[in-house]
Amino acid sequence: MNFLKRAWLSLTAKKGRSVLLILVTSAIMLFVLAGMLIHSAADTATTNAKKSVGATLTLSANRETAFKKMKKSSSSKPKLTTTPIKLSDAKKIASLKNVASYNVTATTSVNAKSFDAISTSTGSAGPGGQSSSSGDIAVTGVTNTSQVSSFEDETNKITKGRGLTSADKNTNNTVIESELAKQDNISVGDTIKVKSTSGSKTYSLKVVGIYKTSSSSTIQQGPGATDPANTIYTSYTFANTVKGSKYANTADSVTFNVSAPSKVSSVKKAGNQVINNSKYTLATNDSSYQTVKSAMNNVKSFADKIVWLVAIAGTIILALIVILMIRERRHEIGVLLSLGESRWKIIGQFFAEMVIVLIVAIGIAGIGGKSVGDRLGDQLVSQQSASSAATISAPGDKSVQMSGKPGGPSGSGSAVQGGGGPSSAGTSGASSQQTDLNVNVSVLNMVELGGFGLAIMFLSTMIASGGILRLQPKKVLID
Amino acid sequence: MLKTKDLSYWYDQKKNSLFENVNLEFEAGQSYAIVGQSGSGKTTFLSLIAGLDKPKAGSIELDGKDINKIGLTNYRKKDVSIVFQSYNLFTYMSPLNNLLTAMSVTESRHAGDKEYAQQMLAKLGLTDSQMKTNVQQLSGGQQQRVAIARTMVCDANLVVADEPTGNLDEDNTTEVIDLFQQIAHEQGKCVIIVTHESAVAQACDNAYRLEKHEFSAV
Structure with missing residues (x-):
């Protein structure tokens, strides 16, 4: 034993x-x-x-430089002025090796004309249909809704019709939120009208899709657009049209999808060499990481x-x-x-x-x-x-x-x-x-x-x- | 077989020796009794020849070899079996497992032979059920028989016992003495028993008395 x-x-x-x-x-x-x-x-x-x-890069205006300029300004009411991104500059980065695709984003706000915006009790939006100087509808102009992070992470989901694609460039097609559609009895194929916040220019938009959002975010573009249901997606060209002619072929930001997370650093380095760094910032959005x-x-x-x-x-x-x-x-x-x-x-x-x-x-x-x-x-x-x-x-x-x-x-x-x-x-x-x-x-x-x-x-x-x-x-x- | 040469032992000072220059010889096939008064040093003597302690002076030789050279652990494993007054069995084991463990540890030629162990236990009067029950459920006499059986299944030719009948009644004492005699005479082993009981001493083939630091034949 x-x-x-x-x-x-x-x-x-x-x-x-x-x-x-x-x-x-x-x-x-x-x-x-x-x-x-x-x-x-x-x-x-x-x-x-x-x-x-880690697999995306965002090109946006260099706010730091803009702040410095504002501080140096001798004006009694200094104004923060950022430079819109020229699409020609964005395309330089898009042509770099390992950049798979890019999504242009331009945002603005409008007032609802042929329908009522969703009004919330906590929000500061006025009653639907009433004009507001800041706009009660947030317009997010994009190249492709499927590449927008809120659609990628399924915070927003297309429930009827379709999302926007690059084919919708230069069109007045739009995707609206389901609550807004329900309230105003809007269906895919309908046309809605919005008007600019400055002046009385009216735009007709064709609803090609309806999305449902699970976002509870109340911080939207402008005080009049506090409810997430008041966000409509359009092509970036339409958003630029609303903003004015000087915004043609510009964007607020451009997101580049890199083929592999490991290539992000090299693309960022190469990208910084082809852009004007005093005007633009190319950043990996890794703050959450x-x-x-x-x-x-x-x-x-x-x-x-x-x-x-x-x-x-x-x-x-x-x-x-x-x-x-x-x-x-x-x-x-x-x-x-x-x-x-x-x-x-x-x-x-x-x-x-x-x-x-x-x-x-x-x-x-x-x-x-x-x-x-x-x-x-x-x-x-x-x-x-x-x-x-x-x-x-x-x-x-x-x-x-x-x-x-x-x-x-x-x-x-x-x-x-x-x-x-x-x-x-x-x-x-x-x-x-x-x-x-x-x-x-x-x-x-x-x-x-x-x-x-x-x-x-x-x-x-x-x-x-x-x-x-x-x-x-x-x-x-x-x- | 076993020889002590000028064997001496003391605890603190040499002048207080328990015994000095002891020269004794023990032969195979014989039984020996070591008698003496309590505290005379007879158990200490036994612990020396059992390889549980080292002498302060002199040596112990087994078949002409100093047991220190054999190595005390090796000596205990191969050459000597010890029976204690308090049996010293593995209390969480059955008699059978006690024997199998001893056979395995001492690397007996019968190691692992369950039948042989059972035969030995049966020879010593244990029933089949007693062999498989926990040793603590056996009487003192039965436990001592298991301890003796343990020495029988090991290959050691020297068996030393320290007051093996100290906890036993008269009938069991007689049986145990008979068993030791069998071990000496039938198995041809050398049996050395330390005892204070004259009946045990008388039953052995030879007897030595330890008195006033000296051994003398009785």
Whole structure:
């Protein structure tokens, strides 16, 4: 009967002690696993956030230069004047290698004429149909609605008709929100009329699609267009027409889709060389990624602390238990020594017992680890959300919100939800980033946990084994 | 077989030696009793010849080899079997597993032979169910028989026993003495028993008394 069989016999004969050991070890392993899972989920969330926000570049006016000019101005009423982006400049970037496509965005506002705008009780919009100097309808002129982030992340969904494409350039086709359509009984194929906020020029628009928005954002273009349902999408050429002739072939911003996230930096570098940097800014819109990264780093750091604290405390606790166990089993050790058993084999027997306990404990931790990891992860993310929401505000007034997903495991495959890419060039005003830790137990996690557990068991057995190495059988068995 | 050469032992100072320059010889196939008063040092002597402690001076030779050179762990494993007053069995095991463990640890030629272990236990009067029950459920006499059976299944030619009948009644004492005699005479082993009981000493083939730091034949 070798020492492994003795270990098994000892464990099965002393069931109470074995159950106690399994419970203590399971608790330790459970927290170590939870920490490891949170760490790995935070890593995945960061990677996914990078993937989701990292493949686009946005060309916009250089507001910093405009601010400087405004400050230097000798005028009594200095005005911030930004340069609209010339499409010819945008096309230079579009022609660069690895730029897959681009989307031009031009925004303006108009007043509803043949219909009523949605009025909200909290909004400052006047009654529908009444002219407002700031406009009650926000016009977002784009090349392609499918490339607008709010459509990409499915905040907006086409429910009837179709979205706008590059074929709608130079047309008065429009896509309107379903609530607006419902209120004014507008269907696809109908024509609506809007008028400019300055002057009395009227434009007829043909409704080619209806979209439904789940956005609750109230920050729209101009104080008169506070309800998201009052946003209509048109071709950018129409928006430029409303804005005036000097805006022909310009854009407020242009979003470039890069073929791969890894190519973004090189495209940005090349793009900066072909544009006038005093007029334009070419930026990766990674503020939300940076926020996620920072928050996830905090979560990872906390998870690491959990792992190490539990591991150290676990080693100490288990070492104490093994020391007590060895003291209780001095007699047995003495008999083994009197039979000529080597001290290392006796230590091996104790280690084997702990490994058997560990295997059961890892099984238990594997079952409960996801649940504990989910709860702990949600708690950590919620705390991060609270602090992020209070302190983080991304450039361009895009506040970045993070929210945990309380109430247990996430069923979603994606760790990061929501749009992270450049928004529709400021038209939505606020973007929302929902970060959710997707805690899942993988084989690799279990292997890592096994390694960690073995190290803890080895250390605790070694710490406790000093007594065995010093034990004199004569003292135990005869004295 | 076993020889002590100028064997001496003391705890703190040499002048307080338990015994000095002891020269004794023990032969295979014979039983020996070491008698003496409590505190005379007879158990210490036994712990030296059992390889549980080292002498302060002198040496112990087994078939002409110093046991220190053999290595005390190796000596205990291969050459000597010990029977204790308090049995010293593995309390979480059955008698059968106690024997199998001893056979495995000492690398007995019968290691792993369950039938052989069962035969030995049966020879010593244990029933099949007793062989498989926990040793703590057996009486003192039965536990001591298991301890003796443990020495019988190991290959060691030297059996040392420390007050093996100390916890037993008269009937069990007689049975245990008979078993030791069998081990010496039938298995040809050398049996050395430390005892304070004259009946045990009288039953052995040879007896030494440890008195006033010296051994003398009885």
